[in-house]
């Protein structure tokens with residue numbers, strides 16, 4: 001990417017889009033096209049087409065999507081499938097029709113088959129049944145990745161799919177009803193600390209493994225892929241290391257400074273036992289993760305204290 005490229009980040013107010021914006025600014029980019037959801041609804045095809053035809057960006061990061069936890073996915077699979085297919089279709093097609101050569105699309109490690117061998121290699125996609133609870137979301141993402149691949153093969157574009165693991169960090173969602181594991185544990189332990197609660201309950205045995213990536217590390221990886229990867233198909237980007245939920249919980253406990261007990265409720269489900277990406281292809285291109293779990297959690301807790309923390313007693 002050149003510093004004078006006009007860059008459109010779809011979803012720049014979200015956790016991933018805002019991290020990509022920070023990373024681009026840090027590299028000296030300042031020519032951005034930014035539209036909030038209210039200003040441009042990406043499900044409205046004519047508006048998206050007009051926007052691209054008027055603005056003609058050089059590079060597009062597609063980080064807008066309908067994203068949610070298990071319960072939201074189970075309750076509303078129609079929206080997770082249809083909204084995402086429509087957003088992707090509108091953005092990718094309008095980008096191509098208006099002459100965009102470089103587009104970066106976000107996949108997610110949760111769209112690999114549930115029974116796939118670990119670590120997850122790129123070629124394992126579409127080799128088995130998907131996780132039923134987020135099948136609609138996964139199908140939409142697979143279609144997006146395949147669309148990029150087909151455009152590259154048919155038209156010689158450079159539409160890159162990147163596949164990150166579970167993300168956490170700045171601008172994360174700390175609503176306990178919908179938060180993912182890291183934000184939820186940080187908030188629960190913070191509340192237990194300020195309310196002097198003796199124990200925090202954590203779902204499952206704590207023995208299951210998760211790969212967790214700080215969102216700014218992921219944004220940095222995404223920019224690296226944009227500059228150094230030009231394969232037709234997608235590439236895994238991640239830290240390639242996973243931790244048990246018990247290790248994660250104990251690290252968060254130290255970061256938050258909570259000295260009560262952690263109670264692992266084994267009557268609650270563990271979810272998938274392991275989900276770790278094989279990032280050897282990406283590492284061979286020269287990228288390495290720079291932010292450790294401890295460091296990422298500290299940065300996230302600092303951000304939470306400054307931005308998300310009311311006086312919840």
Ligand SMILES: NC(=O)c1ccc[n+]([C@@H]2O[C@H](COP(=O)([O-])OP(=O)(O)OC[C@H]3O[C@@H](n4cnc5c(N)ncnc54)[C@H](OP(=O)(O)O)[C@@H]3O)[C@@H](O)[C@H]2O)c1
Pocket residue numbers: 010011012013014015016017036037038040041042043062063064065066067087106107108109164165166167168180
């Ligand atoms: N979070 C993770 O752990 C994770 C892991 C792997 C991959 N990813 C991928 O990263 C991407 C972004 O995820 P995220 O975590 O950053 O989600 P997020 O925080 O919810 O951000 C998504 C953004 O998309 C916008 N958006 C949604 N529907 C839109 C529409 N119809 N028109 C315009 N804007 C719309 C949202 O705006 P509003 O909030 O105003 O609706 C929001 O700003 C997704 O493709 C996701 O699959 C995320």
